[in-house]
Structures are given as C-alpha cells and as structure tokens.
Amino acid sequence: MTLRRAAPPLLVLAALVLYWSSLGGPFVWDDNNLIRDNSTVTSLRHIPRAFTADIGRGSAVTYIFYRPLQTVSYITDHALWGLSPAGYRLTNVLWHAVAALAAYALILTLFGSVSGAFVAALLFVAHPVQTEAVAYIAGRADPMSAAFLFLGLLAWDRHAGSGSRRSFVLTVLCYVASVFSKESGLVLPILGVFQSLCLRRRVPVALAVTLAALAAGYAALRLTAFAGFLAFETGQGGVLDRLPGSFAAWASYLRLLAWPSDLHMEYGLRRFGWAQTSVGMGAALAVCSLILFARSRGKESVPVRWGIGWLFLALLPVSNLFLLNAYMAEHWLYVPSLGFLTAFVFGVLGAAKPLGGGGRAAVRLFFGACFMILAVLTVRQSAVWADPARLYERTLRYSPDSFGVRLNLGQLYQEKGEYAKALASYEEADRLKPDHYFTWFLRGALYHAMGRVEDALGAYRRSVELNEGYAAAHNNLAVIYFMRGEFREALEHGETVTRLGSELHPGFQKKLIDIKLGMQQAVKKGTK
Numbered sequence: 060m061t062l063r064r065a066a067p068p069l070l071v072l073a074a075l076v077l078y079w080s081s082l083g084g085p086f087v088w089d090d091n092n093l094i095r096d097n098s099t100v101t102s103l104r105h106i107p108r109a110f111t112a113d114i115g116r117g118s119a120v121t122y123i124f125y126r127p128l129q130t131v132s133y134i135t136d137h138a139l140w141g142l143s144p145a146g147y148r149l150t151n152v153l154w155h156a157v158a159a160l161a162a163y164a165l166i167l168t169l170f171g172s173v174s175g176a177f178v179a180a181l182l183f184v185a186h187p188v189q190t191e192a193v194a195y196i197a198g199r200a201d202p203m204s205a206a207f208l209f210l211g212l213l214a215w216d217r218h219a220g221s222g223s224r225r226s227f228v229l230t231v232l233c234y235v236a237s238v239f240s241k242e243s244g245l246v247l248p249i250l251g252v253f254q255s256l257c258l259r260r261r262v263p264v265a266l267a268v269t270l271a272a273l274a275a276g277y278a279a280l281r282l283t284a285f286a287g288f289l290a291f292e293t294g295q296g297g298v299l300d301r302l303p304g305s306f307a308a309w310a311s312y313l314r315l316l317a318w319p320s321d322l323h324m325e326y327g328l329r330r331f332g333w334a335q336t337s338v339g340m341g342a343a344l345a346v347c348s349l350i351l352f353a354r355s356r357g358k359e360s361v362p363v364r365w366g367i368g369w370l371f372l373a374l375l376p377v378s379n380l381f382l383l384n385a386y387m388a389e390h391w392l393y394v395p396s397l398g399f400l401t402a403f404v405f406g407v408l409g410a411a412k413p414l415g416g417g418g419r420a421a422v423r424l425f426f427g428a429c430f431m432i433l434a435v436l437t438v439r440q441s442a443v444w445a446d447p448a449r450l451y452e453r454t455l456r457y458s459p460d461s462f463g464v465r466l467n468l469g470q471l472y473q474e475k476g477e478y479a480k481a482l483a484s485y486e487e488a489d490r491l492k493p494d495h496y497f498t499w500f501l502r503g504a505l506y507h508a509m510g511r512v513e514d515a516l517g518a519y520r521r522s523v524e525l526n527e528g529y530a531a532a533h534n535n536l537a538v539i540y541f542m543r544g545e546f547r548e549a550l551e552h553g554e555t556v557t558r559l560g561s562e563l564h565p566g567f568q569k570k571l572i573d574i575k576l577g578m579q580q581a582v583k584k585g586t587k
Contacts, residue, residue, distance in 0.1 A: 066177040067160055073184045074156040074193075077437045081194040082145045082152075084445025088324075088467055089197040092118040093133060095142060100133040109134065120497075123384070125281065128239045129200045147196045154202040155193045159184045161209035162397050168213055169258060170362045170405070178426050179404045183397055187319045187436040191390040194444035201393040204241035207233045208250075208394060215251040219263045227266055234270050238277055243376040243394065245274050250372055257365045298380055303331040305379040306341030308387035312374065313344055315389065316399045319433070322440055324450070325458035326387045359409050366402025370395050447471050462491045466501060473501075478509050496526035503535060512539060530559035 086095050092115055099105045099117030108116060109130035115122035116130075132150065140146025163180035167173060183189075192201035211233030218226035230251075237244030248270035255262040307329075315322070331338050348367055355364035373395035379386050407425065411418040443449050451468040454461060469484030482505060488498050503518030516539055522532040537552035 062177060063173050066163060066173070066180070069177075070159045070163060070180055070184055071156045073181060073434075074152055074159060077185060077434055078148075078152045078155070078193055078441050080438055081190075081441040081445045082148045084144060084148065084194075085447065086144050086147075086196065087444065087447045087450060088195065088463075090144070090147075090195075092120045092122075093130075093197050094137070094147065097133070099130060100137045103134060103138055106131055106134055124200075124242070126200050126239065126241055128236060129203060129241070132199060132203065144196070148194070151193050151196055151199050151202065154199060154206060155184065155189065158202045158206040158209060158393075161206050161213065165209050165213045165216075166362075166397075166401055168216055169254070169365070172362075172405070172408070175362065175401075175405050175408055179397070179401045181430060182400045182404065182426075182433060185430055185433040185437055186316075186396055186400070187322060187433060187440045188315050188389050188392050188396060190322065190437060190440040190444060191324065191388075192393045194441040195390075198390050200241035201390050204237045204244045205394045205397075207237035207240060208244050208247050209397075211237060211247050212251055212254060215247075215263065215266065216254065216260070218266055219255050219261050222263070227263075227269075230266060231269060231273070234273060238274075243391075245277070246373060246376050248274065249375070250369065253368055253372055254365070257368060258361060300330065301379045301386075303333050303335070303338045304329060304386040306339075306345060307331045307335065307337040308341070308379055309345050309374075310337050310341030311387055312392060312395070313348075313399075315392065316396060319436055321457065322389060323457040324389075324454045325461040325464060326385050327458060327461065328384070329386050331386075359412075362405035363402045363409070366398040366400070366405070369398030369401070371398075373398060460491055462488055462495075465491065466498065469501060469505070473505050473508060478505060481505050494521075494525055496522045496529055496532070499525065500529065500532050500535075503532070507535070507539070512543075515539065528559055530556050533559065 094100055097115070097117040099108050101117075105117070109127040113122040114124050114126050114130050132154075133147070136147045136150050159180050162183055163176050166179055167176035170176065192198040211230050214226045214229040214233060217223065218230060234244070234247050237247060248267055251270070252262055252267055254260075333339075348371070352364055352367040352371075355361075355367065374391070377383065377388070377391040404426070407422060411422045414421070443453060447467070448471060451464050451471065454464050455468070458464065465484050465488035469481045469488065472478070472481035472484060482502070485498055485502050485505065489495070492498070499518045499522040503515045503522060506512075506515035506518055516536065519532045519536045519539070522529060523536070526532075533552045533555040537549045537556060540546070540549035540552065
C-alpha cells in the first residue's frame, strides 16, 4: 500500500489510540453546564433553539459565545449516547481525526508532497497542545471549526484554479459552518487571500468579497441581536495596554509548540508591561519569525513561508489585541499549530535534501522520534483530562488564583461527600471574587447537602440578591420553602422560575410542577 492510501487510515488510527485513555473520563468543567444540565441538548426538536441564543441556553449559566453548530453536535450526541460522557468524548476524537484528514488534504494539494503532508498532519494529531480541544468535551468548537476551515481553504484553492461554481458554493458553506462552530473561523478569507498570494495563484476576488460580506453580516448580527454575547470582562484597557500581552503570549505559544510542557487550562486575564522579560522575548521572537518569513524565498521555501504566515494570521483572532476572556489559551493554538508544524516539517525536509539517501533515513528516524515524544506527552495529558481531581489540582499549581478552578474543585469535593474541603474551596473562591452570585449558590447547595437548611436559605437569598435573574437559585428557594410548608414564599420564587427558567433542565421543571400542585392542594385545604 502506498503512503498516499495509507495516510488517511493511519491518521484516524493515531487519533483514536492517542486519546483512548480520555474516553473513560466523566464530564468536567463546562461540560456540566453545556451538556449534563442543559435542557436544550435533550431533544432533536431543540435544534432551532441553538441558533437563537448562546451555547449555554438551557442551563443555569449564561455564556458569551454564539456557536450553534457546537450545540447541535451535543444535541446529536445526546440522541446517540444519552448522558454517557464516553460517547461525547469519542465524538471529539473523531472531529480531531476529521480535522487532521482535512489538514493532510490541504497541505498535499498546496505543496504536492505526500510525505510532507502526512508527517505534518501526523504531528498535528499527536501534539499535546491539542489535548485541551480534544480531551475536553466543551473544547469541541476548535476541531469542528478547524475541520470546516481546512476544507474551506481546500475548496478556495480549487476555485482559484478552476473557477467552478461548485467549489465557490462549497467554500461559502464551509465558511459559515466554521464560524458557526467558533468565532475564530472568521479568519478564513484572510488565510485564503494569503494562501493564493503565497503560492502565486489567482486571488478569487468574487469569492473573497462574498466571504467578507458574510463576515460583515455576522459582525452586525453579533453587535445587534446577539450583543450580549460580547460582554467580556472590563478593565483590560485599550489596544496599546494589551499589546505587551500579545508579545508575552507569542513567546509562550512558540515555547508550547516547540517544547509542550507544563500544560494547563487557566492563563487568565493579565496585564503586562514593556519591561517584562516575557514581553521582550516575545517581541524578539516575533521579529525573528518575520525575518525568516521574508528570507524564505524560492520554490522549495514556499511551505516554510506559508507556515510562518499561517501561524501569524491564524493567531490574529485570538491575539491580545482584541477583548477576550484570557490573554492566551492552549486550545487557541489548535488551528495556528498547523502552520508551525508545516514550516517545521518542510524546513527539515529541505535541509536534508542535499544529504541524499542517508539524509532521508535520518529524517525518518528524526520524525519518528518526534512523533513518539509527542505521543507519550499527549497520552499522559489526555489521561489528566479524564480525571477531574488531577485536572483541577494540576491547574491550581500553575494558576492558584483561578476562581473557576476553585469552584469546580469545590463541587467535586461536594460530590465525594468531602464537605469541609468543598466549603474551604468555596471560601477561597469568595476571596478571589467577593460576593459572586454563583459562589453563594454553590454554598447553598453544599449547606443543603449538609442538612444546614437555614444556612442554605441564607446563601440562596444572597445569590438572588446579587443576581435577581438567576433562575436556579430561585428554583432551589422555591423547593426548600415548599418542603417547609411555606407555600406563599414557594409560589413567589416558583413564579420567578416560570418567568426566567423556561429553559431550565427538566429536573428543575419537574420540581416546579410539584410546587404548583402542592400550592393547589394547599389552597383547597385552606392552609397557609
């Protein structure tokens, strides 16, 4: 069997083997809000809802992301697997495999090297920086968006060469699907124009203008009907204030791609000054990258030039120049990493070419060693994502001031019945973000589990004081009041749940029905 035929099944097999250890893990972090406690994903009839709200619609948490196809994929998973995390995790791995196949096809089409395309795609599959996007169910948006983006650029290239209407339509459909999977897919037309210029091919102007118009329409939609999804945390300053952080992130990104150690989830929002070492190092590396880009001339250097340009441009949507929810994140490297790996692979192949047959054998051994090292690291890191306790505790080693990790760790302790540890974790979260409504809500749930009903009521009341529109806290107040026979208070909060909680999980809805029935019975009996 030739490498051209063997490459696709080998890429799929590599993805399955490397991430097999992650399939046995439970829901972690945002998986619970997006899937387990999300009423939207429970029925195929809810697919239209996915296109009218944020990805958290149907749960007790509001998100700032509009990714309808991600939600549709969860709805499909629920129809297949119910609430079995293994099925959702398998779907993530399959999307990763599809993205790798699309990346292989794109590189092969652009540069014509089967071996170069295969090795680049194989390292893309095996690189541990991808684990956050693959082993974390909520990270599915990255491989989904990337798969459509790679296919869209493949169709772009074919349209640029043939001008066919079919490839034009396919590019447009892939673009819409990429953007509806994750916002960073907006970069496709920029990458497309760069791709055509870099390879000295015709720029399909009509296609570029069409995609630009779609991008403008999407931006208008987000700024009007879905403006609430842009409510990123304030206090990040202007572009010039955030610029040093872009260089600091650039230094960290290159380090993670070249030496993927110390991987973790939370980098958070940080402000950097120009005098900081990481900023200076990032600026120097950025300049060196641009110099290498400029000097990569000649036909054989085109893949290296393309890879460097791709890395810069693909990082543009998630650069610190824009308001985001962190100054950097590992899963943001999912698409950009393809550029780095392509430049690396073709750079090594080009350097070894003058060495003849002996050089080719050495290169095979070198790439084999690279794959094995990356594979071992990926298997280890994917196993971390399958163990919530290891995941949260590992993250805290690198980000001890992470509010989200403290809350997640507290919930994990609570599920295990380790109430003292859970309370300590919530108190630490309260220190990091004093009087946050969700911290008080979780404390209420903890107190209720401990049998401290009065404390639970106080915590839930504080939660709704801080956020009157938080339906889950109103719901739990209604349930407790009903169980205590205080039907008037139960009805008050129950009506609030009705007004705010039409998208609550079915479990909440059932409790609300019980409350209403209890109220009707109480009225008939003439009780309070």
